[in-house]
Amino acid sequence: SQQGEEDPQALSIQEGENATMNCSYKTSINNLQWYRQNSGRGLVHLILIRSNEREKHSGRLRVTLDTSKKSSSLLITASRAADTASYFCATVTIQGAQKLVFGQGTRLTINP
Amino acid sequence: EPEVTQTPSHQVTQMGQEVILRCVPISNHLYFYWYRQILGQKVEFLVSFYNNEISEKSEIFDDQFSVERPDGSNFTLKIRSTKLEDSAMYFCASIGGQGRGEKLFFGSGTQLSVL
Numbered sequence: 001s002q003q004g005e006e007d008p009q010a011l012s013i014q015e016g017e018n019a020t021m022n023c024s025y026k027t028s029i030n031n032l033q034w035y036r037q038n039s040g041r042g043l044v045h046l047i048l049i050r051s052n053e054r055e056k057h058s059g060r061l062r063v064t065l066d067t068s069k070k071s072s073s074l075l076i077t078a079s080r081a082a083d084t085a086s087y088f089c090a091t092v093t094i095q096g097a098q099k100l101v102f103g104q105g106t107r108l109t110i111n112p
Numbered sequence: 113e114p115e116v117t118q119t120p121s122h123q124v125t126q127m128g129q130e131v132i133l134r135c136v137p138i139s140n141h142l143y144f145y146w147y148r149q150i151l152g153q154k155v156e157f158l159v160s161f162y163n164n165e166i167s168e169k170s171e172i173f174d175d176q177f178s179v180e181r182p183d184g185s186n187f188t189l190k191i192r193s194t195k196l197e198d199s200a201m202y203f204c205a206s207i208g209g210q211g212r213g214e215k216l217f218f219g220s221g222t223q224l225s226v227l
């Protein structure tokens with residue numbers, strides 16, 4: 001499998017519930033980033049977590065990173081209909097060129 | 113917040129034609145990228161560019177592709193002879209001078225349709 005694989009591929013929840021998306025990766029990373037993409041639009045950066053960090057918060061977003069398991073999770077609390085989008089994790093490796101490697105993404109649908 | 117701008121937003125071309133996708137990265141950024149996303153699939157890395165040369169390219173970025181920074185502001189992706197499978201959304205991105213460990217700023221993309 002490839003660097004940055006999200007799980008689940010699709011998630012549908014009711015407004016107000018929490019949404020959790022997971023990401024696994026294979027190689028050692030410098031940082032991991034989460035992006036959001038509304039249908040047919042560009043990528044919007046949400047949050048960046050560095051390899052020496054375990055948890056980070058930004059508004060209703062909470063990201064965790066477990067480098068021993070090579071995994072990360074993105075939690076969106078108190079979801080809103082406007083959170084409906086695709087969410088991608090992307091990793092930057094320690095070595096090699098500075099670039100992001102994206103996962104397949106999770107398609108999140110928030111039902112009003 | 114500063115933005116990466118891409119033009120055009122949509123491009124329709126005939127197979128075999130050349131296309132140039134244009135990007136204006138954020139002015140003080142030093143690393144530039146092209147990514148593409150085929151409909152319903154993940155975002156794929158094409159090429160990175162730093163200090164006026166390609167720093168890395170993927171297998172997708174074959175001889176039909178080229179990039180150029182013709183002046184201090186524009187960053188272009190050229191596809192010499194388009195194929196049907198080149199149809200995708202193409203994203204330009206840039207990153208600041210510190211490079212590794214910083215977030216990428218993405219443009220809103222150019223939807224390329226090859227007929």
